[in-house]
Amino acid sequence: MLDFEFKNPTKIIFGKNKIASLAKEIPAKAKVLLLYGGGSIKENGIYEQVTTALEQHEVVEFGGIPANPEYAVLIEALKVIKSENITFLLAVGGGSVIDGTKFLASAALYEGNDPWDILAKPIRTEIGMPFGTVLTLPATGSEMNSGAVITRAALELKLGMGGPGLFPQFSILDPQVIASLPHRQIANGIVDAFTHVLEQYVTYSVGASLQDRIAEGILQTLIETAPIITKDPGNYEAASNLMWSCTMALNGLIQKGVVSDWSIHAIGHELTALYGIDHARTLAIICPSLYRYKIETKKEKLAQMATRIWGINEGTSLEKATIAINKIEEFFRSLGIATSLKIYTKTYQMAPELISRRLETRGWIALGEHKDITPSDVEKIVEMSL
Ligand code: NZQ
Ligand code: ZN
Numbered sequence: 143m144l145d146f147e148f149k150n151p152t153k154i155i156f157g158k159n160k161i162a163s164l165a166k167e168i169p170a171k172a173k174v175l176l177l178y179g180g181g182s183i184k185e186n187g188i189y190e191q192v193t194t195a196l197e198q199h200e201v202v203e204f205g206g207i208p209a210n211p212e213y214a215v216l217i218e219a220l221k222v223i224k225s226e227n228i229t230f231l232l233a234v235g236g237g238s239v240i241d242g243t244k245f246l247a248s249a250a251l252y253e254g255n256d257p258w259d260i261l262a263k264p265i266r267t268e269i270g271m272p273f274g275t276v277l278t279l280p281a282t283g284s285e286m287n288s289g290a291v292i293t294r295a296a297l298e299l300k301l302g303m304g305g306p307g308l309f310p311q312f313s314i315l316d317p318q319v320i321a322s323l324p325h326r327q328i329a330n331g332i333v334d335a336f337t338h339v340l341e342q343y344v345t346y347s348v349g350a351s352l353q354d355r356i357a358e359g360i361l362q363t364l365i366e367t368a369p370i371i372t373k374d375p376g377n378y379e380a381a382s383n384l385m386w387s388c389t390m391a392l393n394g395l396i397q398k399g400v401v402s403d404w405s406i407h408a409i410g411h412e413l414t415a416l417y418g419i420d421h422a423r424t425l426a427i428i429c430p431s432l433y434r435y436k437i438e439t440k441k442e443k444l445a446q447m448a449t450r451i452w453g454i455n456e457g458t459s460l461e462k463a464t465i466a467i468n469k470i471e472e473f474f475r476s477l478g479i480a481t482s483l484k485i486y487t488k489t490y491q492m493a494p495e496l497i498s499r500r501l502e503t504r505g506w507i508a509l510g511e512h513k514d515i516t517p518s519d520v521e522k523i524v525e526m527s528l
Contacts, residue, residue, distance in 0.1 A: 143350040146398040152286045153312040156386065158378070160316050161188070164195035164232075167274055167312045172230035174201045175223055177243050179235045180208060186322035188278055192234055202226050207235065210414055210421070211242035213258070213294040216249070220257065223250050223271075230272055233310075236279030236327070237334075237421075241290035244308045247271040260303055261292055267305035275313040279323060280385040281331030281422065283338060283392025285313035291411065291421075300415040315389065317381035320371065328372055328384075329477040330422035335388040336364050336473070337406060337425040344433065344443045345401040345511035357396045358450050363387045365451070368477060405509035406432055409520060412497045417487045426474040426481050431526035433467045435519065439512060483528050494524035 155163060168174060174196065183189040193201070204219045222228070223246060231250075233243035247270035249257040259265055267288075277285045284290065289304035320328065343357040364387050370380040390396070409432070410424030419427070433440060437460065444463035448454040452469050454462050471481055483490045498517035501509075509515040515523075 143399040144348055148398050150394055152309045156315045158318060160314050161191040161276055162195050168230055173228050174199050174230045174232050175228040176201050176203045176232050177239055178205045179239050183234055192276060207239050207242045209238045210293040211238045213292055216242050216245050219246055220249050233275040237282030237284045240275050240284040243273050244290035245292050247273045247308060261301040264303050267307040270307035272311050275310045277313055277315050278319045279327055280388035281334045283389055286389050286393035298415050300411045315385050317378060317385045320381040321376040323375055329479055330420050331388055332364055332368050332477060333426050333474055333479055334422040335391040337429055338391040341404050341406055342397045342402045344440050345403050348400055350400045353396050353400045360387050360391050361451055401511045403511045405515050408509055412500055419486045423479055426479045427483050427527045430467055430471040430481055432523050435523050437463055490528055494521040497524050
């Protein structure tokens with residue numbers, strides 16, 4: 143196992159009707175900016191629960207943060223934070239609203255001239271404005287980590303940021319919110335969380351048995367829960383297992399003491415920036431091809447996965463690894479998620495060259511746990527994903 147330090151200060155408040163406990167978590171004298179997305183919270187009762195809980199607080203609202211949170215919209219919210227002297231941010235939404243709020247938590251205290259530098263350079267956020275979240279969509283793990291990904295459509299960019307100052311102070315996780323989610327978002331959430339685990343597991347072994355077992359536990363729970371929750375989003379037991387699995391997949395725990403990869407995400411973000419494809423779907427497109435391309439270096443972990451998750455005991459490591467990749471792809475497809483780029487866009491032909499060139503221009507010269515995935519490898523991987 144590798145050396146590590148682990149600190150995760152986010153308080154999780156998990157369970158039925160926990161949104162009611164919101165007021166206790168925010169200082170009574172705080173001036174709160176309630177941030178939300180395109181309006182789903184006004185249709186499913188979450189907005190009402192939040193505003194009722196905050197009746198005694200001074201609250202200003204900012205809605206309209208789109209999926210793949212847009213920089214230009216967030217700059218409008220930043221103006222509100224400054225003009226209204228906001229002291230506490232409350233994100234009510236999925237990964238997009240929470241990530242947008244993290245950008246604001248950083249930008250509100252940023253002393254430089256241009257908040258874009260936080261993303262473009264990027265600048266690590268040591269101290270951010272305090273914020274909490276009410277999670278409405280289990281997927282990203284953003285509710286218990288300190289990272290965010292922000293889109294700037296005008297520049298066709300989707301860039302990451304983060305730092306220890308960007309952990310939510312608290313996150314309220316009420317699995318009942320899943321009941322109003324469309325199938326597309328539930329499927330996305332499952333694939334996103336599944337791939338988060340893969341990016342921290344399908345590398346090479348460093349003898350970290352516990353991390354491996356926790357990772358495999360999350361994968362197994364997602365596989366078991368997927369058919370139940372997609373059929374019946376109101377099933378509370380399945381909803382709670384999905385929600386906690388998604389949080390655990392990316393709250394830092396399984397990444398500690400092991401080697402991680404994140405190249406599927408790096409390439410996937412380019413697909414979102416270029417074609418507007420949902421985040422999780424970009425992962426489903428890239429993952430099987432990347433693993434097929436890198437099977438030699440990843441085969442031991444993939445074979446372990448085949449044995450422990452799908453009970454495959456026969457064959458060489460290479461044969462088992464091949465089965466694991468096919469099973470991963472089948473799992474994504476079982477959720478109705480296509481794994482080839484051409485299903486999502488008519489202008490796919492240029493993607494391999496375009497993406498490798500964009501990554502190269504930004505100085506991403508080597509991805510992967512061995513830092514051996516070069517721009518020309520990226521080109522071949524995207525080619526295989528068409
Ligand atoms: O905007 P509204 O109207 O609220 O609708 C949203 C949105 O259209 C809807 N929704 C959310 N909760 C709902 C609901 N509809 C009905 N009932 C509910 N309870 O779902 C749609 C998608 O929401 P979004 O927040 O975009 O989805 P998700 O949580 O998948 O977040 C995706 C974003 O997170 C980033 C992605 O790149 C993407 O930008 N990620 C963030 C990460 C992090 N911070 O750690 C890690 C991930 O790898 C990922 O990159
Ligand atoms: Zn993701």
